[in-house]
Amino acid sequence: MNSKERILNALDCKEVDRTPWLPYAGVQTANLINVNAREYLTSVDNIVDGVCEAYKKYSPDALPVLFDLQLEAEAIGCQLKWADNNPPAVATHILEEGKTVKDLPFPTEESARYPIALEATKRVVEKLGDKIAIYALICGPFTLALHLRGVGIFSEMMRKKDQEKVDELMEYTVQIGKDLAAMYKKTGVDVIAVVDPMVSQISPKHYERFVKEPTTKLNTYIREELDLRVMTFSCGDATKNLESMCQTNTHGIAFDENVDLAFAKDVAMRNHVAYGGNLPLTTVMLFGTPAENVAEAKKEIEIGKGPGFILSPGCDIPYNTPIHNIEAISDYASGNYTPVDVLDEAEFNDNSQEFEDIAIEKGKVFIEIITLDSEGCAPCQYMCESVKKILPKYKEKIVWRESLIKSKAGVNRMAKLGVKNLPTMLINNEVIFDNIVPTEAELVTAIEEHL
Template structure:
């Protein structure tokens, strides 16, 4: 039987969305990972290694942003660290993976994480505390690293060659990382999590054919496992995963979460066919980090109007940032987002005559690509230090840059800097991450193999 719509709690509202019921309003889930630390003056490395600082920061998120649901930790390196990857820590972003223990071997690991390994004790204690403090009214997310991204942490960029050179090894590695995801999911569920979000950014970087060949069966089994444990599941992917949305639906998660690279209206037409909830996709930098409060309110209102015109009751939608919010997102922007979701009619009055400022394209100058002495690789990323897909795209470019020593030039543009947002718009870059060669987009939201990138550069050298 459906809940009485007028009696739904915030937590109940989110559960109704995940049960695919009509709702009185759309649920709100701020993905505040390291940003949570900024609310209390703690750096990213502090909030991800100190239990008391983490809990204090999470409670501040709950107080200031009044979420229907919230993640406890947003760090896709927790499992990788346990399994032997070295990390590089930052003050305003999650750590990144620096070493890949399987980069030069076709070994298949068997070890599964124990509750006492790495930072799991910190995470599990924080989950238990948050369950006690806010769990009665806020749905809590446990985020696990998806099997493909975890495999890439262990294997490095070799994983993209494995699809062609070592397909059976890759299937075995994915089967292993799926077992890791199930083990960690079980720990998080035991700690009281309501939703397990399987976060796998690199899914956007492969073709539907490769998704079905290497990932479909394992993801289907993982979501079935979570369902059998009595919890909800979310399939969380970053980047332009448009090509894989239907294949993701066929693995049967309760929800699919996407970022700004995805056309939400088009994606929802697909997810609705499978009666799967769609979550997203407030732009992280252009809107949340660099925009105004009105920009964020208007984005939310436009999204709601596009999805549910007229008096249609909302269904199968959760509004969230497209991924983990940048550390320095202004609090007013997040509060404005929440207000637009909770009080859309009031928000409409506030932005009725608002016009967003134009991006100053003249602040950047472009190279004369016709006169370059050697080919130029330009890698556009959200931030290679915090976005796994961006990091592996940059690694692929760096590897080839090193291999072709002296024959090409390379530069990275992170759109965490306003001038690089302008450069992105001026050059017509639509999706992140992307590799351009001599000003032309060659690889957009798909990480090239070593051979593909070298061939593209050699063509430019001619």
């Protein structure tokens, strides 16, 4: 059984000879060829070189061509904010600028960076498509709706008079997904991953009302009209919506370390879909030793063993993740590994300063948002935006900061505050919004209670 067969059989919940390994090496592959994220995501040659280098180093059974959930929003008209070590973030929301859904364009193969993504994918398929399964990632309909509308969509979902606006927007974003999936089909990819991280930030009630049917329509199109496998992917704590995600005519679900793997296995098997995850991105892959990474991979393979399981990171691997950690997982997954007790115990070099405690002053509130990184994590971005949106109302009464866990200081801060999920918002050091972006009304109420 070769690598491609192993992945496709796993997605069909068939027996395989060993657990398939899928590293989500997005901008991390830019690090492999010594370029930054922008240089990588705007160059066909760099993307192809990076993916080919990841193939050489990580012995994968499958690889994504690029992990950039802002591609569609940019083509529709949103401005991006670029960073050296992350995919870009959406900086402006076109539906906040006086436009309506009817004003929005339908991108073509010539729009914005679509030509780069499509040509790079075509060339990767030509080079590696006979060896491994090639994934094309598209932005899920709800996350794309957030990119276009901004955090105001949460309030619209709560108001009956505005709910039809959300439905109209979701219908549009589904069509955008169908169109891009059809373009990727022409390049020869094997799997379309519909990556919708923002569904972890809404309740099961809202998932059922606004997201489940549109996602099912998109997945059905990919599965039946395009004849491709489709994977439904959400980072953050998607536990509450996992069952519904399985019921969207998907071949499989993928999730991060916020979801218990044994629980996800039960849900997936009950719904006869594959499942993939969920190596911890920071505490293990970024800051752990090779031995700790192998131990984590071993644990997850033991939990997930059997039809349908694909070993993978919880999301896009951070840019600075030590290469030897990913190689250690790769060697273990492929059966070509060094015993854990003799692996190099070198630690990631991190000289970051511990986060300062902020004194709580009477008549003021301190808001702290614990994130992976709002520049590269959509749920983190929109939780931060929810605070920025209400700052003019309170002015000097609010002090706020984002505390990233992409350093050991950040991991220590998360543990000190008792934070379990990302993103989480604390007010005066008390967890208030755990892995759910508040509406403006909910946030204002919480602030008033702490003033």
